[in-house]
Amino acid sequence: MNWLTNFIRPKIRSIVEQQKEMPDNLWQKCPKCEGMLFNRDLEANLNVCYHCGNHLKIAVMKRLELLFDEGRFVELAQPKVPHDPLKFKDRKKYADRIRDARAETGRQDAIVVAKGTMGGVAVVIAALDFEFMGGSMGAAVGEGLLLAAREAVAEQAALIAIPASGGARMQEGAISLMQMPRTIVAVEMVKQAKLPYIVLLTDPTTGGVSASFAMVGDIHIAEPGCMIGFAGKRVIQETIREELPPGFQTAEYLLDHGMVDMVVERKDLHLTITRILSLLMRPMADARSEPSRGGALKLTMPGKAGKGGKTAKAKSKIVRLPVKAKEADGAQKAAERAAVVPAKGRTGKAANR
Numbered sequence: 090m091n092w093l094t095n096f097i098r099p100k101i102r103s104i105v106e107q108q109k110e111m112p113d114n115l116w117q118k119c120p121k122c123e124g125m126l127f128n129r130d131l132e133a134n135l136n137v138c139y140h141c142g143n144h145l146k147i148a149v150m151k152r153l154e155l156l157f158d159e160g161r162f163v164e165l166a167q168p169k170v171p172h173d174p175l176k177f178k179d180r181k182k183y184a185d186r187i188r189d190a191r192a193e194t195g196r197q198d199a200i201v202v203a204k205g206t207m208g209g210v211a212v213v214i215a216a217l218d219f220e221f222m223g224g225s226m227g228a229a230v231g232e233g234l235l236l237a238a239r240e241a242v243a244e245q246a247a248l249i250a251i252p253a254s255g256g257a258r259m260q261e262g263a264i265s266l267m268q269m270p271r272t273i274v275a276v277e278m279v280k281q282a283k284l285p286y287i288v289l290l291t292d293p294t295t296g297g298v299s300a301s302f303a304m305v306g307d308i309h310i311a312e313p314g315c316m317i318g319f320a321g322k323r324v325i326q327e328t329i330r331e332e333l334p335p336g337f338q339t340a341e342y343l344l345d346h347g348m349v350d351m352v353v354e355r356k357d358l359h360l361t362i363t364r365i366l367s368l369l370m371r372p373m374a375d376a377r378s379e380p381s382r383g384g385a386l387k388l389t390m391p392g393k394a395g396k397g398g399k400t401a402k403a404k405s406k407i408v409r410l411p412v413k414a415k416e417a418d419g420a421q422k423a424a425e426r427a428a429v430v431p432a433k434g435r436t437g438k439a440a441n442r
């Protein structure tokens with residue numbers, strides 16, 4: 090049997106080992122159309138499936154690069170919060186879960202706060218990292234939102250929140266729920282300073298996050314097909330014992346029902362948000378040098394129905410822009426529509442359409 094052990098076995102082994110050495114991370118399958126995606130091409134296409142346009146998740150730092158001018162931004166150091174105050178343990182200790190998530194992501198918690206410019210306008214972005222325990226909101230995320238809001242007020246910058254979250258972090262119990270009012274307070278600081286607060290809803294935005302800061306933006310933008318809701322579809326279906334409509338809890342469904350102002354493809358996000366900011370705020374250099382511009386088009390921040398005070402505050406932020414009909418292409422029209430839609434949506438009338 091020498092030939093078996095000396096010849097056949099090494100040959101088989103070499104074939105098996107060769108297969109093992111083949112990197113298994115070159116390709117992946119699109120979860121929607123099941124088309125094969127070559128990772129390098131997928132990355133070049135901003136993690137959007139090039140067969141069906143499905144928007145796959147994108148790393149939080151990559152997203153920030155896409156949004157800020159020339160991909161440049163400064164990440165802000167976040168204040169430390171006591172983690173695991175409840176000494177919580179489920180199948181695994183919460184302290185261990187946090188430690189593992191930190192090791193995997195190289196991040197302290199599920200939020201990144203960064204500042205930079207978009208179209209020359211100062212912007213602070215608070216983005217949740219889904220990779221870190223499903224982007225769940227605990228004390229650190231609440232603290233991060235407060236930091237972002239304070240920075241936006243101090244720098245007279247717009248605040249953009251980018252939720253990507255499974256909701257409140259249950260391992261922090263009631264403390265995680267406290268972050269809901271806390272983040273609302275953070276957003277209110279920005280609104281009182283008459284600065285725009287834009288929310289970019291990404292997949293998924295659910296639970297305590299969608300029940301707090303993610304749903305109180307002046308303008309809500311969503312990525313195509315992303316899941317936005319409070320409780321899961323199955324839970325709702327079992328509770329109300331009714332069949333839910335197709336497309337329920339998707340960005341497009343929420344757009345139709347007045348909860349989202351526009352659905353924008355990832356490749357167009359920078360341009361769209363830049364345009365919105367140019368309508369709501371003046372680029373910093375502009376504001377310093379130019380006292381007023383002629384041939385003006387009046388645009389107001391989306392006023393909240395029934396709250397006269399807010400509309401009045403928003404009006405003080407009116408920016409005068411030269412009217413150039415030809416330049417009013419799709420994104421600008423969308424931005425103008427955004428200035429109108431929320432007011433309608435928030436009166437609740439839109440839901441009856």
Ligand SMILES: [Zn+2]
Pocket residue numbers: 119120121122123124138139140141142143
């Ligand atoms: Zn696809």
